[in-house]
Amino acid sequence: MLGLSELPTCPGLFSGSRARDGILSRMRIPGGILNVPQCRAIANLVDRYSSGCLQVTNRANLQIRDLNSAISPAVWHDLQELGLASRHVEVDAIRNIMTSPTAGIDRQSLLDTRPLVQAWDDYLQTHPELSELSPKFSVGFDGGELVSIRTIRNDILLVAERQTTDPEIAFRLHLNGDTGIIIPESQCISVLSALASVYLEYTQNKPRIEGKKPRLRHLLADWGVESYLEKVQQNLSFFSGREDTCFTKSEFDGGVGILPAHSLSEKFIRNHQHLGIHPQQQSGFSYIGIVLPLGRLKSEQLRDLANLSQTFGRGTLRLTPWQNLLISDIPNSRICELEKSIARLGLHSSxxxxxxxxxxxxxxxGCASAMTDTQSNALAMVKYLAEKLQIDRPINxxxxxxxxxxxxxxxxxxxxVGIQIKHGNEIIPGYDIYAGKTDSPFGRQIFQGVSVDQISSYMNKLLRVYQRWRSPDESLGEFIDRSAIDKLKQWFKKD
Ligand code: SF4
Incomplete structure (x- = not known):
């Protein structure tokens, strides 16, 4: 493990980074899937080396906060044996491989992406030279699931789609937008390796941009997508320039940036539609999405959830990039029993x-740019409001x-949005509060310069006005977007 003075800003398991509450260590969990022995080992590790708090990240990694000492070589070895630590220390900090947490069980999925995640992780593990790439280099596989990762940023995103002329499912390549390239499943890893290898060549010629390793977006800005893809094709041994090779250009011809999600009939829950109980593609079985507030869980909760997954399912927990987790493969007849057990752990799926x-x-x-302690402020606000009001639909x-x-x-x-507020002679932390989607990247500004100790009462006001004046089936964002600001002010005054 690195000494404290050498700690990097992007943490891995072998190299923590310094946060205000201690050393932060991050475990890559490819595809977010953990088995029971892995969960037990992580819980033991946390008990031994930290204050007992874990956090699921927005790339479905697991972070251990507040690490108090270096982890012994014997423990590293055990973690490697369990598949929790990279075989090569160098590749440990490369970003987690992302796929839908419902891969292989989602009723809408076109193809199970888990084997591809495993194959790409195996490739990374055996190519330590790729550690020269930016640690933010990220790959995602979308199998067409309803619980989709398509709206999450990845440098390279492969999206499954059904072909009109071929019964096989193939993948569409996105590089910060749709390239129009269609790749058969069997050739995805070769294409990814060629993409990574050309990116590596670029990195070797341009080792630093603004003091950091260049991101793939820097390459795309320098070369453009087309010349990058031309170089990639030259690196593919099976590519011969024939039209029937893996690089088939589809009809689509324009970049779209981040893909739109599936039609969001569940407009209220959008990124949280995996929460609660959902039938699987496997008849008679369901999965349950469990809420972890801000991704946090204690070591004993992890241990207990792993035990529940073994008792009720097939012994796996699936971490989500929305910082929650799923237990899958539960016989429908046992769902109620499992829900009661989850409640006994102080957790819920609502x-x-x-x-x-x-x-x-x-x-x-954890961030030098922050004006506020977002996580503590968010949890304190939720605790306060839970005693003041009940909501009957999801609010993001x-x-x-x-x-x-x-x-x-x-x-x-x-x-x-965190800001600093001038308060007499002092500067204190606070927030501007926005809602809806119009007017600014954050929506419309509703309250300005709210100090941290006033957030809960302002939020209480906003939520109560929404509950009182909304139309049936109107989300909070929609309610704000269609309400005149004078009318809102009038309602806030009355409340
Ligand atoms: S404080 Fe700003 S830069 Fe830091 S993590 Fe939050 S949003 Fe990102």
Whole structure:
């Protein structure tokens, strides 16, 4: 393990980074899937080396906070044996491979992406030279699931789609937008390896941009997508320039940036539609999405959830990029029993608790740019409001420590943006509160310069006005978007 003075800003398991509450260590969990022995080993590790707190990240990694000492070589070895630590220390910090947490069980999925995740992870493990790439280099596989990762940023995204002329499912390649390239499943890993290898060549010629390893987006900005793909094709040994090779250009010809999600009939829960109980493609079985407020869980909860997954399912937990987790493969007849067991752990699967759709960036405990302690402020607000009001539909509340908005890229219902407020002779932390989707990247500004100790009462006001004056089936964002600001002010005054 590195000494404290050498700690990097992007943590891995072998190299923690410094946060305000201690050393932060991050475990890559490819595809977010953990088995029972892995969960037990992580819980033991946390008990031994930290204050007992874990956090699921928005790339479905697991973070151990507050690490108090170096992990012994024997423990590293055990973690490697369990598949929790990279075989090569160098590749440990490469970003987690993302796929839908419902891969292989989602009723809408076209193809099970888990073997591809495994194959790409095996490739990374055996190519330590790729550690020269930016640690933010990220690959995602979308199998067409309803619980889709398509709206999450990945440098390379492969999206399954049914072909009109071929019964096989193939993947569409996205590089910050649709390239129009269709790749058969059997050739995905070869194409990824060629994409990574050309990116590596670029990195070797341009080792630093603004003091950091170049991102794939820098390459795309320098070369353009077309010449990058030309170089990639030259690296593919099976490519011969014939039209029947893996690089088939589809009819589509334009970049679209991040893909739109599936039609969002569940407009209220959007990124949280995996919460609660859902039937699987395997008849007679369901999965349950469990809320972890801001992704946090204690070591004993992890141990207990793993035990429940063994008792009721097939012994796996699936971490989600929305910082929750799923237990899958539960016989429908045992769902009620499992729900009661989950409640005994102090957890729930409801979408209509204020902590269900709560999002916060690292905030001042983990980020130098933060104006506020987003995570503590968010949890304190939820605790206060839970005693004041009940909500009957999901509301997405996002705390961002500054305007960069790392934790959520699109406005949905409410966004609180951290600022510094002049208060007499003092500067104190606070928030501007936005809602809806119009007027700014965060929606419309509803309250300005709210100090941290006033957030809960302002949010209480906003939520009560929404509950009182909304139309049936109207989300909070929609309610704000269609309400005149004078009318809102009038309602806030009356409340
Ligand atoms: S949104 Fe700002 S404060 Fe939050 S993690 Fe990103 S840069 Fe840091």
């Amino acid at each position: 979408t209509t608790n204020l902590d269900s759709c709560l999002v916060a960036c690292a905030g001042s405990t 509340i996002h705390f961002s420590g500054c305007e960069k908005s790392c934790a959520q890229h699109s406005p949905i219902d409410i966004t609180l």
